[in-house]
Amino acid sequence: MQENNVLELVDKGFYLPLMEEFYTIQGEGFHKGTAAYFIRVGGCDVGCHWCDVKESWNAETHPPTDIEHIVENAAKYSDTIVVTGGEPLTWDMGPLTEKLKARNLKTHIETSGAYTLTGTWDWICLSPKKNKLPEGRIYDEAHELKVIVYNKHDLIFAEEQASQTNKECILYLQPEWSVREKVTPLIVEYVMKNPKWKVSLQTHKYLNIP
Numbered sequence: 278m279q280e281n282n283v284l285e286l287v288d289k290g291f292y293l294p295l296m297e298e299f300y301t302i303q304g305e306g307f308h309k310g311t312a313a314y315f316i317r318v319g320g321c322d323v324g325c326h327w328c329d330v331k332e333s334w335n336a337e338t339h340p341p342t343d344i345e346h347i348v349e350n351a352a353k354y355s356d357t358i359v360v361t362g363g364e365p366l367t368w369d370m371g372p373l374t375e376k377l378k379a380r381n382l383k384t385h386i387e388t389s390g391a392y393t394l395t396g397t398w399d400w401i402c403l404s405p406k407k408n409k410l411p412e413g414r415i416y417d418e419a420h421e422l423k424v425i426v427y428n429k430h431d432l433i434f435a436e437e438q439a440s441q442t443n444k445e446c447i448l449y450l451q452p453e454w455s456v457r458e459k460v461t462p463l464i465v466e467y468v469m470k471n472p473k474w475k476v477s478l479q480t481h482k483y484l485n486i487p
């Protein structure tokens with residue numbers, strides 16, 4: 278296929294820059310412990326300095342892949358599909374989720390919310406980042422808010438973000454992995470004082486799985 282045609286298909290969400298896909302256990306947030314198939318889409322310009330998937334940032338390094346092929350693969354492994362990145366909302370998630378739903382698969386997304394919410398989702402994990410704040414509507418739609426805590430100031434940011442979410446949204450504070458020993462005690466103390474929050478840990482990293 279001509280390069281221009283492929284770019285056009287990526288633009289429309291029929292092809293996506295696929296970084297990796299794998300069957301594992303969801304380690305974080307509300308669905309932790311649940312087996313799920315992860316689709317990691319390349320492309321992110323949010324620029325978190327502690328990002329643990331910096332290889333995802335440049336979409337051009339990940340092959341544009343037909344979503345038919347992605348869905349076909351995913352359906353072989355699990356009925357729960359987690360779309361992550363990178364920042365998946367860089368792209369139009371409509372076509373991918375339409376195809377996943379047509380196969381009766383549950384669609385979950387992990388997003389910073391920095392771009393317009395597209396797609397049909399059974400579960401939206403909003404993990405806002407200070408560098409590029411979420412676009413309005415996603416606060417109403419998010420099922421969980423997961424704030425990554427790198428330092429004490431992130432607790433103030435967490436409250437600012439929580440004040441914008443819908444009432445049913447479940448609130449999580451998660452230590453950033455590289456500073457977990459320093460910030461976990463802060464989070465534990467904070468959650469005990471402010472029990473509307475829950476602790477989320479990257480349990481997949483403790484289990485040594487992807």
Ligand code: SF4
Pocket residue numbers: 321322323324325327328329330331333362363364389406
């Ligand atoms: S939004 Fe996610 S993928 Fe993008 S830089 Fe931040 S942590 Fe990394």
